[in-house]
Amino acid sequence: MLNFERVKISHEDPAKRLKSFTLEPVKEYSTDEATTEASRCIGCNICTQACPASLDIGGYIKSTAVGDPAQTVRIVFENLPFPAIIGRVCTHLCEDICVLYDTGGPIAIRHLKRYAADQFQDYGEIIDIPKKKFIGKHVAVIGGGPSGLTAAFYLTIQGVKVTLFEKLPALGGFMKTGIPRYRLPQEILDKEIGFITSQGVDVRLNTEIGKDIKFSQIMNDYDAVYIAVGNQTPHMTGTPGSDAPNVMHATEFLRRVSFGEHIDVGRNVAIIGGGFTANDSSRTSLRLGAKNVYIMYRRREVDRPGYPSLNADEELEESVEEGVNYMWEVTPFEYVKEGGRVTKLRYWQNEMVMEPGGRAKPVPKKDKVLEIDVDFIIEATGQETDYSFMGDEFVRRLRLTPHGQPIVNEHNMTSIPGLFSGGDSTNSNRDLISAVRDADSAVSGILQYLNVMDQVVEERLPTLDRWKKYSTSAAKMAYAERGR
Ligand SMILES: Cc1cc2nc3c(=O)[nH]c(=O)nc-3n(C[C@H](O)[C@H](O)[C@H](O)COP(=O)(O)OP(=O)(O)OC[C@H]3O[C@@H](n4cnc5c(N)ncnc54)[C@H](O)[C@@H]3O)c2cc1C
Ligand code: SF4
Incomplete structure (x- = not known):
């Protein structure tokens, strides 16, 4: 008889978990389990509608189903440069809306992404990103969290010179300083952040904009600026x-x-x-x-x-x-x-x-x-977000919503030309995948603003709003409905 049940994921024993800062509570699918689970997917891609970053979920699950996790990773990389991180801690609203929810359970999209990403220690071996000639533009990214890192990655692979400023001694934002190591191991952060920066991002750690370097100087020295400073003020x-x-x-x-x-x-x-x-x-x-x-x-x-x-x-x-x-x-x-x-x-x-x-x-x-x-x-x-690092002149020109978030256009440009903003400081979802989505959108906006669209490699641009018909809140409604 056909079995349509979701393949169960095992958990470590809670007593053992409590003795360790690094033991992940959720274990990983074996290859056999991952292939079986992925094979349940019917490829309808309703889930993509709930994904803020519009990942081609049906497409990458199919690759795992046919035993090609490398292709899964390649498809994820179209819009998101850290699949193993998101495969562990994403809010995975995609699963809430999966059409198989009532037929054996939603596809374990997050676990499958983790499985595929964990098969490869060096993404350089499976993803071919030929070095692109410098296109003559410099962009500053302020904040080394998920949003800043995503923007830095997709701009760098287009031949833009990116300087990433981070005030702390490590990159990652709340992926490093908020989410604990038992949910997100250090080696996973190192592998994925390392791959991003190895594309040629100029990283300046321990550099706080507004203190070590004036924001006005950054605005002068760079052709465009992406602020991804998060909500860091307690x-x-x-x-x-x-x-x-x-x-x-x-x-x-x-x-x-x-x-x-x-x-x-x-x-x-x-x-x-x-x-x-x-x-x-x-x-x-x-x-x-x-x-x-x-x-x-x-x-x-x-x-x-x-x-x-x-x-x-x-x-x-x-x-x-x-x-x-x-x-x-x-x-x-x-x-x-x-x-x-x-x-x-x-x-x-x-x-x-x-x-x-x-x-x-x-x-x-x-x-x-x-x-x-x-x-x-x-x-x-x-x-909360504190904009004082920008200095009075720029704070006065930055238009904010009643909730104190910068007002941005459809490409995340603020009221100040050439200044883009995204992530927790700017969206209301305040999760990793939305921080990624903002960066994807800002990358297109920045390249258009810099007037270099004729030089970009289109296949390396994140795909925005793929097949979007419904908003992400449709997933919440679907989940709430099931609970009744
Ligand atoms: C404890 C905790 C657990 C979470 N768990 C999850 C989860 O399981 N799943 C999920 O999807 N989301 C989770 N989140 C939310 C998620 O971490 C955030 O939505 C995401 O990190 C926001 O990304 P960001 O890039 O906008 O900002 P951040 O991650 O906040 O990064 C901003 C970076 O900017 C730097 N910075 C700030 N000001 C300056 C300056 N003036 N100069 C230079 N650098 C500066 C900061 O030091 C920081 O590194 C969690 C958050 C917390 C706090
Ligand atoms: S909604 Fe479920 S069945 Fe449809 S593509 Fe997404 S994961 Fe597969």
């Missing part, structure tokens, strides 16, 4: 007691751990927030030795960031398996200090009150004060 709650040394923003906490620091979090850790960052902080705390880890979120489970999606469900499942405790509908209002350090966290339980727009609002029930013992508090309460 937003703290300001809860009384949050100035204590054992209260830290999640992005600082995760960055310090990613650069090898052992932070003593003690036994009891409370994490405020409910998204990716809260989840990664909780699991990192367990790996640092915490015994009781609580994620405290002010809304209901169904209101958490990223939900409804398979990705949000998988994240929750993996953290619960590891022992993270979720406290829904709570409002922490005081971190109680003793001898300068926080030892208790006081909170109220909320009730959810429906608002006219249909969204439920958390309202604290203040008649009863509840508290837990804490040794460490991590605030995973969001980040």
Whole structure:
């Protein structure tokens, strides 16, 4: 009898996972499993509609199905230069909309991409990118995260000289400093970032624009500029007691751990927030030795960031398996200090009150004060973009949306001619694949702005909005519908 069931992926034992900062919770498909899973795909490419970067998913899955993972990698590279990274941590909305969802489960698109990419240590052996003559244009990219790296790659292979400025001592942005090594191993970052920069990108680490080099100088010295600075300025709650040394923003906490620091979090850790960052902080705390880890979120489970999606469900499942405790509908209002350090966290339980727009609002029930013992508090309460690095003159000319994001045209050019922007600072999805998509779009915009379209190699240009009929939110709606 034909078997249409999704090929199960195995997981490492949670107890073993907790002893390691580098052991990946999700194992990889074997060749036999990958080929079997890929063979289920009917190639309809509905999933491509949900992919912000418009990858030819049906096309690359077919290559794996016929035993040609190298071709899978080549197809992914049309729009995305780090398949092994995305194959591990993509939000994979494509799977939420897969037409086989109710027929054995969605195709395991993300696992298949990881499988194919991991077959090759050096992409140079399977992807032929002949050196292109310098086309006489210099572009500066500010920020070495996924968006900056993608733009640098696709511009460099067109013969543009790209200088990439990164303020930290390492490239990767939140792929390096946010997502922990058990989800994204260092050797995977090294392999894929190394391949990008080896195309001839001039990388300047430890160089902060606005501090080490004036932004106005960059605007003068380069023919065009792509800013991909992310949302790096932490937003703290300001809860009384949050100035204590054992209260830290999640992005600082995760960055310090990613650069090898052992932070003593003690036994009891409370994490405020409910998204990716809260989840990664909780699991990192367990790996640092915490015994009781609580994620405290002010809304209901169904209101958490990223939900409804398979990705949000998988994240929750993996953290619960590891022992993270979720406290829904709570409002922490005081971190109680003793001898300068926080030892208790006081909170109220909320009730959810429906608002006219249909969204439920958390309202604290203040008649009863509840508290837990804490040794460490991590605030995973969001980040903002700070444009002060551009200097007053440029900040005045940069038109922003009411949410503080630069207004960009369909090719990601801002209100300042020659200045392009993308990634977390600019889009609302705030995930890797959307950061890639912005860069793909900016690459076309930059090449048009530089008036060099007659010199580009078209096959090396990212394909934008391939077969787009629906928006990415169609995937969310499809997933929510299934849950009913
Ligand atoms: C903890 C955590 C977990 C996440 N997990 C996932 C996940 O599983 N899947 C997913 O899809 N997304 C995830 N995300 C979101 C994802 O990481 C971001 O959407 C993505 O990294 C945004 O890319 P970016 O290039 O816009 O910015 P960033 O990754 O933020 O990179 C910006 C870079 O610019 C540099 N920079 C800033 N200012 C300057 C300056 N003035 N001069 C020079 N350099 C500068 C910064 O140092 C940084 O390296 C996660 C985020 C976090 C924080
Ligand atoms: S929607 Fe599912 S079946 Fe259709 S191409 Fe995509 S992965 Fe294959």
